[in-house]
Amino acid sequence: MPTIFSRLLGSLLPLALSGAALAGEVQVAVAANFSAPMQALAAQFAQASGHQALLSFGSTGKFYAQISNGAPFDILLSADRSTPATLISDGSAVPGSQFTYASGRLVLWSAQPGRVDDQGAVLERGEFAHLAISNPATAPYGAAALEVLRGLGLEQRLKNRLVQGDSITQAYQFVASGNAELGFIALSQVYLDGRITRGSAWQVPAERHAPLQQDAVLLTRGQANPAALALLEHLRSAPAKALIARYGYGVD
Amino acid sequence: MSAEDLGAIWLTLKLATLVTLLLLLLGTPLAWWLARTRSPWKTPIAALVAMPLVLPPTVMGFYLLLLLGPQGPLGQLTQALGLGLLPFSFAGLVLASMLYSLPFVVQPLQNAFAAIGPRPLEVAATLRASPWDSFRHVVLPLARPGFISASVLGFAHTVGEFGVVLMIGGNIPDKTRVVAVQIYDHVEAMQYANAHVLAGCLLLFSFVVLLVLNRQQRKIVHD
Numbered sequence: 001m002p003t004i005f006s007r008l009l010g011s012l013l014p015l016a017l018s019g020a021a022l023a024g025e026v027q028v029a030v031a032a033n034f035s036a037p038m039q040a041l042a043a044q045f046a047q048a049s050g051h052q053a054l055l056s057f058g059s060t061g062k063f064y065a066q067i068s069n070g071a072p073f074d075i076l077l078s079a080d081r082s083t084p085a086t087l088i089s090d091g092s093a094v095p096g097s098q099f100t101y102a103s104g105r106l107v108l109w110s111a112q113p114g115r116v117d118d119q120g121a122v123l124e125r126g127e128f129a130h131l132a133i134s135n136p137a138t139a140p141y142g143a144a145a146l147e148v149l150r151g152l153g154l155e156q157r158l159k160n161r162l163v164q165g166d167s168i169t170q171a172y173q174f175v176a177s178g179n180a181e182l183g184f185i186a187l188s189q190v191y192l193d194g195r196i197t198r199g200s201a202w203q204v205p206a207e208r209h210a211p212l213q214q215d216a217v218l219l220t221r222g223q224a225n226p227a228a229l230a231l232l233e234h235l236r237s238a239p240a241k242a243l244i245a246r247y248g249y250g251v252d
Numbered sequence: 253m254s255a256e257d258l259g260a261i262w263l264t265l266k267l268a269t270l271v272t273l274l275l276l277l278l279g280t281p282l283a284w285w286l287a288r289t290r291s292p293w294k295t296p297i298a299a300l301v302a303m304p305l306v307l308p309p310t311v312m313g314f315y316l317l318l319l320l321g322p323q324g325p326l327g328q329l330t331q332a333l334g335l336g337l338l339p340f341s342f343a344g345l346v347l348a349s350m351l352y353s354l355p356f357v358v359q360p361l362q363n364a365f366a367a368i369g370p371r372p373l374e375v376a377a378t379l380r381a382s383p384w385d386s387f388r389h390v391v392l393p394l395a396r397p398g399f400i401s402a403s404v405l406g407f408a409h410t411v412g413e414f415g416v417v418l419m420i421g422g423n424i425p426d427k428t429r430v431v432a433v434q435i436y437d438h439v440e441a442m443q444y445a446n447a448h449v450l451a452g453c454l455l456l457f458s459f460v461v462l463l464v465l466n467r468q469q470r471k472i473v474h475d
Contacts, residue, residue: 061440130340135423138440163340163422166436174422178322179339 023050024227027072029063030055031079031214032167033104033141033186037247038077044243045234051227059167061138067092067219074222075231077101077214079168080140084217097218101235103250104212105187106144108202111176120202122182123154128161132174132183135164142171144209145184151208175199187248253449259426260434261453267342267430268410271349275357275406276399278350283361284391302355309352313419316348320420340422345430348420349410357406364398365391400468408461411454 030038035057042053056063060079067073067087076093078084081100087093108123110116122128136142142164149155165171168186175183187203190196216235222228234240241251253261286298304312319326320338327337338344368391376386392399414432421428423437431450438447 059440061442064442065439129337130422132422135437135440137437163424166418166423166440170419173317174339177317179317179320179337179420180422 023052024225024230025052025054026074026222026225026227026231027054028056028075028077028231029067029071029073030057030077031060031063032057032139032169033079033188034077034102034214035169036188037102037244037249040243041235041240044239045231048234048239049227049230051230053227053231057169059135059138060140072221073219074225074228075216075218077216079104079212079214081213081215084215087217087219092220094218094220094223097232098215099232099236100213100252101216102214102244104141104214105206105248105250106141106148106184106204106209106212107187107190107196108182108204109172109175109185109190109196109199110182110201111178111199112181113198113200116182116200116202118202120152120204122202123149123152123158126157128181130163130174130180130182131158131161132163132165132171132180132185134168134171134185135166139168140212141168141184141186144212147209148184148204191248193246254446256425256429257434257446257450260429260431260450263342263426263429264411264431267345267349268407270346271353271410272357272403272406274346275350275353276403279354279357279361279402279406283358284365286358286362287365301358304352305355309413309415310419312352313348313416316351316416317420320344320347339420340424340428342427344420345417345428348416349413352413352416353406353409356409357402360398360401360405361395364395364401367398368394397468401465404461404465404468408458411457 028038028042038055038057042055045051045053056073060076060083063071063073063076063078064083064087067076068090076084076087081098084093084098088095088098108116108120110122116122123131133145134142136146146155149158163174163180165174168189171183172185172189174180175185184204187201190198190201216232218228218232244251282301286294286301317339318324320330321327322331322337330336330338335343338347372390372394373386376390381389412432413430414436417428417430417433418436421430421433423429423433429437431454435447435450435454438444438450
């Protein structure tokens with residue numbers, strides 16, 4: 001027994017040590033709408049670089065509060081462009097490191113097949129009790145949803161049927177559980193490889209709301225972390241862009 | 253404070269008052285039974301009552317969202333009764349808060365009832381008091397400190413509730429946007445000044461609640 005154990009230890013120890021020497025870790029704060037692609041990206045990144053990306057998902061506003069108060073993140077993948085800019089002017093992020101990693105698309109979605117038509121006329125007919133959105137004060141997708149309703153002249157009429165999720169993930173949860181019949185969510189939550197994966201949806205034309213450009217930024221804490229720099233580099237690579245596009249995001 | 257902040261405070265007070273009254277009404281017989289019974293069901297029921305003490309509120313909120321939803325058994329029941337669906341409504345918050353604050357009302361009452369013991373009731377019975385008479389004139393006065401603790405804790409705990417409301421509330425002004433959610437919104441929207449005002453109010457409130465409870469308990473010890 002001792003021989004097996006020591007042999008095991010003898011073969012594993014160098015491996016562990018070499019791994020520790022080569023592979024780094026990067027703590028990433030990820031906007032909730034980017035959860036699905038980021039998990040795939042982290043796997044892709046680990047394979048390409050050997051580095052480990054540790055992901056936290058949440059709303060951009062919450063991450064701002066946490067980062068301003070010393071949260072241990074190296075990178076923020078924001079749901080907007082203004083939060084990274086504010087973090088840079090606050091001195092919490094590295095100037096010049098901000099870039100757009102994806103452009104989001106808004107979708108009106110129902111868990112029931114056939115409920116949402118591809119023109120969004122279901123909103124006009126009003127045959128629903130609840131329309132879920134994410135909090136417009138904190139989530140860009142929520143603000144975009146209100147803009148679409150305003151453009152359709154429905155904001156006042158539907159005001160009393162709006163239910164707000166804390167983030168776009170919760171808005172999705174309200175609709176997926178059937179508690180809200182309809183909801184404005186991120187296309188990436190119900191889309192893969194060119195089609196809607198479940199339920200029914202109206203892909204809101206991009207010109208109906210301000211662009212949902214999502215920026216990444218290197219935080220001061222991560223500026224000397226090789227794994228953080230490698231991940232930002234990876235996000236701009238062709239394989240990463242191809243992967244991001246599979247989830248329905250626009251990439252340049 | 254904005255009209256929205258005041259609306260959130262008013263809604264929270266309304267919710268906590270209603271929940272406390274309903275829980276006192278339902279919790280008293282339940283606590284009485286738990287304090288007196290020798291049934292084998294006592295331990296499992298007591299464990300169920302205590303569950304919200306250890307369950308993360310998000311777990312409760314998540315299950316309630318599924319149970320009360322259109323596919324859930326409770327959701328189908330409320331729809332069949334013509335009540336509609338409870339998530340995103342004030343009634344839904346009342347139900348969720350009652351489950352969440354149940355142990356905070358039942359346990360102080362149960363302890364108070366248990367502390368009285370069988371003796372005063374036996375004496376009352378020999379004086380020909382009916383069970384209802386002895387409950388009203390013997391148990392209720394003796395258990396008064398328990399009722400006060402139960403009311404204060406039930407009320408305060410409902411005011412402080414956040415996770416469950418976040419999961420099933422839908423953040424609707426004057427219906428489900430309680431103070432705790434309003435503070436969270438202010439923080440997320442980076443309106444820290446507004447958050448401070450409301451958070452300060454809650455801090456003061458919690459302190460006063462604990463002060464009242466401690467005084468009450470000291471008075472009992474002195475009496």
